Amino acid sequence: MSLIQKLSPEFRQRCEAIATEQRSLLRLRAFEPLPADILANQLGAKLLTPDQMPNLEAKQMALLLASDEWSAAIVGYSPLCIVCNPRHAPTRRESNLMHEIAHVLLTHQPVNFDSITRQPKRQQHQEDEATYLGGCLQIPKRGLLWATQCKMGLARISEYFSASEAMVQFRSNVTDVPVK
Numbered sequence: 001m002s003l004i005q006k007l008s009p010e011f012r013q014r015c016e017a018i019a020t021e022q023r024s025l026l027r028l029r030a031f032e033p034l035p036a037d038i039l040a041n042q043l044g045a046k047l048l049t050p051d052q053m054p055n056l057e058a059k060q061m062a063l064l065l066a067s068d069e070w071s072a073a074i075v076g077y078s079p080l081c082i083v084c085n086p087r088h089a090p091t092r093r094e095s096n097l098m099h100e101i102a103h104v105l106l107t108h109q110p111v112n113f114d115s116i117t118r119q120p121k122r123q124q125h126q127e128d129e130a131t132y133l134g135g136c137l138q139i140p141k142r143g144l145l146w147a148t149q150c151k152m153g154l155a156r157i158s159e160y161f162s163a164s165e166a167m168v169q170f171r172s173n174v175t176d177v178p179v180k
């Protein structure tokens with residue numbers, strides 16, 4: 001089942017509303033880019049790389065710094081701390097960070113860490129919701145409509161929203177806003 005088949009139209013509508021609301025709190029218009037760093041800052045989140053994490057064993061830190069297998073994770077709630085993989089491209093970092101911020105905005109309960117693998121135990125429905133809202137935060141439907149009305153193509157839209165072309169294509173598919 002695709003992501004949009006798993007999420008209700010009401011939920012998807014709510015995500016668009018959250019993307020607009022967060023922009024208006026920052027005095028940005030609904031179609032303007034919202035950098036994840038600015039949104040994180042607005043939410044009082046501290047952004048860390050593994051070498052900045054307190055209480056992390058040297059071995060674990062070295063593993064995280066050398067791996068592409070993880071993207072980002074919430075490692076503290078008060079204050080809010082998000083660790084990001086510094087190896088990933090800026091567009092990927094942007095979507096990773098928006099995904100984690102989406103968990104916060106949707107008030108998802110903290111996930112437990114598996115004591116053996118040290119990976120978060122994911123609840124798939126919450127992951128789907130965070131992925132969808134993360135995409136909306138990066139490229140709201142109103143932003144995509146505005147961009148296409150300005151005759152922007154895929155590459156230009158991706159640059160404008162600091163999003164990967166795959167993300168622009170995904171948002172085009174789920175919002176039914178055709179992008180050339």
Ligand SMILES: [Zn+2]
Pocket residue numbers: 099100103126127130
């Ligand atoms: Zn997640």
